[in-house]
Amino acid sequence: TVYIDYVSKPDELKVKGSAAITNAKGLYFINPKGEDKDKPTQIWTQGETEANSAWMPTIDKPNQKTTDEIYMTVPAKYVTLSNGLLITQKKNADGTRTDYWKMDLPHAPYLFFMGVGEYAVIKDSYKGKEVSYYVEPKYASVARGIFGRTPEMIKFFSDKLGVDYPWQKYAQIVGRDYVSGAMENTTATLHQESAYQNARELVDGIGWESTIAHELFHQWFGDLVTTESWSHITVNESFANYSETLWSEYKQGKDAADDHNYDDMQGYMQGPGNILKDLVRFHYADKEDVFDAVSYNKGGRILHMLRNYVGDDAFFKSLNNYLTTNKFKAGEAGLLRLAFEEVTGKDMNWFWNQWYYGSGHPLVKIDYNYETPGKAMVIIEQTQKTGKVFRLPIAIDIYTGAAKKRYNVWIENNIDTFTFNYSQKPALINVDADKVMLWIKTDNKTAENYVHQMKYAPNYLDRKEALDYFAKKNMPELALGLSDKYAPLRKNTIEKLEASKIAEEAKIIEAIEKIANTDNDRKTKAAAISYLAKTSNAKYKALYEKNINDSSYSVAGAALEGLIALEPAKSYELAKKYSTDAKGSLGDVVNEVIIKEGTEADFDFIAKRFDEMPLSQEKVMAIAPFTAYLEKVQNLANVKKGIDVVIKFRNFIPEQFRSFVDPMILGELNKLGKTKGKEIEAYIRNGFK
Ligand SMILES: [Zn+2]
Structure with missing residues (x-):
């Protein structure tokens, strides 16, 4: 055993002889002298990437694994949190207390964690293991509203992966001034303050739920099997990113999952320069650079395509294989490929070379040709000017009325033409019928095709594409979105209708009134009330008065918009009246009026x-x-x-x-x-x- 007598001085850490690097000192004291009366005193650590070595001697590389024991001596009023289990607590004569935390399973040094503060600790459990939420006392009553789905999540991920939650406990703590979103320290996840929502905000939805799922999934992908180097961060982050979709699919349904997937894909597409970066990043200027929309968003969508290609059974069995083969060790993209090949019996090099060790995505143009009687041709052209031609397994659904026939084909050339025989002309040919492709497409469908797609194609993106088309072309079919089964599409339709030519048609107004009165989704209801507010019609006064005190800030905010529209002279008075507890949309309306008037x-x-x-x-x-x-x-x-x-x-x-x-x-x-x-x-x- 080697003992190192060591005093860490993270605040004195210098880089390149310049100012202290605030983002790599590892150990952070928040309001240590209590000078800021509005802020609690806390300590938290942030190891990733290689910052824990600023406060403890270690070989600070992600391919290292070790057990650890941490003793923390703190004034007695504080609680502490670290990895593994709290073994003993000893009161000291000077009013302090020493807590002994022990992690007896090996994990990487960057996942070591210390947290200290005045916290309320709310406890749930999973199979006898403690699941806890460390929140500031004023949030104790909403802690379960924010984090309470964690035990169900642990069960869901354990079942999906066939690997039961591997650690001793799972705690989540919220740290002041923490700006990195959240961090998956083993058994002790740290969240930034945005995790906090009050009871009224929670009525509009748990804003932090995706992040809660993301950090929890890291306990398997990242903590149990850890990237061997920052170049392979995809085996941590792409999985954690994709777990948000998995949880959403289970808890909110497939539409919500597809919605999340699409949003994340846009996040990758919109980043300039992303198109040039390989997923596995052997070359980077700074190791922090790999934490970007390629490793997260694009990697998550690549896993989604992989799942679609090999099927659910093989996908989750492969993840199980990767985890059980490499547990408590380091992983990397090549080991992931071997795990998939072993389970599927397929050579997967082409997929890994294209998506893991390559960059970019296809740009495609899709055309349809019915010139030859009895034959429908689908022409798909890859228009990216990179010289790289993608190989894509893809589903094409051909619709006659409500019935459809599926064809699984491969796109693998600059231009591919697929010919299908028919006896009755198809009402719709739906390319990428599962809507999983990571690409940008120009799909030359007709208005009739989109109407058919809206009515019969099952996926969220099928309907969204159709509604976007109707809005762009000012088609009355846009109103079909008002009765969509997925609330955000109803809401989105309401917002699109506001700008359309049919905004004031009696039928539309009637449908919006119905949503304003009866929709169960608060944000959709709010969008409908806000729509009516713009009519300044006095007949809705009772509707606004009924909803102005709704527990949802969105609904209350829309109702306030309505009241102000009816009596603009009283807007300041009204805004001030509802300003005491005004966050979210209600806060936006109040702020705007108060500052203006x-x-x-x-x-x-x-x-x-x-x-x-x-x-x-x-x-x-x-x-x-x-x-x-x-x-x-x-x-x-x-x-x-x-x-x-x-x-x-x-x-x-x-x-x-x-x-x-x-x-x-x-x-x-x-x-x-x-x-x-x-x-x-x-x-x-x-x-x-
Ligand atoms: Zn992450």
């Missing part, structure tokens, strides 16, 4: 409201209206106070994100400075650093 006398109220908004995109968006309000304020002392609040918020944004927001914030402040003159301009110059 507010006078000099409202300064304290408005500045406080802005100041107390949590770090969020909403708050970033509120800067422009807030500084516009400050332009109306004559009292320069108050203008300065207002500037202080803006700069305080800006300084709270972690340095690595400031380059995204600084130009906007400074632009708004300078605009304010110009209208107020030299004194305020100088004040801004001195304050904004």
Whole structure:
């Protein structure tokens, strides 16, 4: 045994002789001296990628595995959390307490964790193992509303993988000022504050549920089998990303899963430069670069295509094979291929070479030709100009009325032509009938094809594509989306109808009224109420009054929009009346009105409201209206106070994100400075650093 007498000094860590790197010091003290009265004192650690070696001596590489024991001595009022089990707690004479945590199963050093703070610990269980949620005491009553599905998730993933949850317990803790989303430390996941929602926000949905699933799935993919190097991060992150779809499919249904899949695919498509990156990244400038939409979003969609190709049974059996073969060891993309080949008996090199060790995605043009009687031709052209031709196993469904026949074909050339004989001309030929392809397509279907697709094709994307087409072409069939079985499509249809030519048709209004009164999905109901609000028709007053106190912020916000539309002169009064507990959509409506209508006398109220908004995109968006309000304020002392609040918020944004927001914030402040003159301009110059 080697003992190392060691005092860690993460705050003194320097890189390249420059300032302390705040994002790699591993160990973080939050409000350690209690100077900020509004913030609790906490400690948390963040190891990934190689930062835990800033606070403990270790070989800080992901291919290392070791057990660990951690002793934490803290003032008695704090609770602690670490990996594995809490073995003993010892009270010390000086008012402190020493907690001994032991992890007796090997895991990678970057997954070691320490958390300390004043937390309420809410406990559930899975097969006798503790499942716990560490939240600030004021969130104790909603902890189960946020995290309470975790035991069901553990069971679902255990069953799917055929590998029962492998660790001693599962805890989740929420840390202040943690900005990396969440981190799958073994048995002790850390979440950022966005996980917190109050009871009313939860009525509109659990915003953090995908992340909860993601980090839990890492306990298998990442923690039980760990990437051997950062180049192979796909074997951690693509799986965790895809688990969000798996959970969604089980809990909310296939439409929700397909919706999530599609959104994530767009996330990858929209990132400039993503198209050039291989999934397995042998070359990178910085190891942090591999945590991107290629490793996450694209990798997740690649797994979705793989599942579709080999089928569910073989897919999950292959995952089981990979996990059981490599458990408590390191994994990589090649080992994953071997696991799939062993189970399926197929050579999978072509798939791995194309998707794991290659980059990009196909751009395709799909045309249909019925010129030869009795024959339907489908012509699929790959139009990407990269020289790379993709090989794609794909399903084509041919519809006659409601009946359809499936053909499984391979796309493998620049242009592939598939010919199908028919006795009755097909109403629809649906290429990529399972809607799983990672591609960008131009599909030259007719309006009639899309109407048929809307009525008979089963998938979320079939209906979404059709509705998008109807909206683009101003077709009345857009209204079909109002009765879709999937709530977000109903909501989306309502929003599209607002901008359409048929927005005010009696039949449409009638359908929207019905949704506003009876839809079970609160966000859809809210969209319908908001639609009616824009008519400024007094007959809906009772509807708004009935919904203004709805527990859902979305519904209440839409109802407030309606009341304001009926009595614009009273908008400020109404907004102020409902401002006490106004978040989400209700908060947006209230903020907009208060800032627009507010006078000099409202300064304290408005500045406080802005100041107390949590770090969020909403708050970033509120800067422009807030500084516009400050332009109306004559009292320069108050203008300065207002500037202080803006700069305080800006300084709270972690340095690595400031380059995204600084130009906007400074632009708004300078605009304010110009209208107020030299004194305020100088004040801004001195304050904004
Ligand atoms: Zn992850």
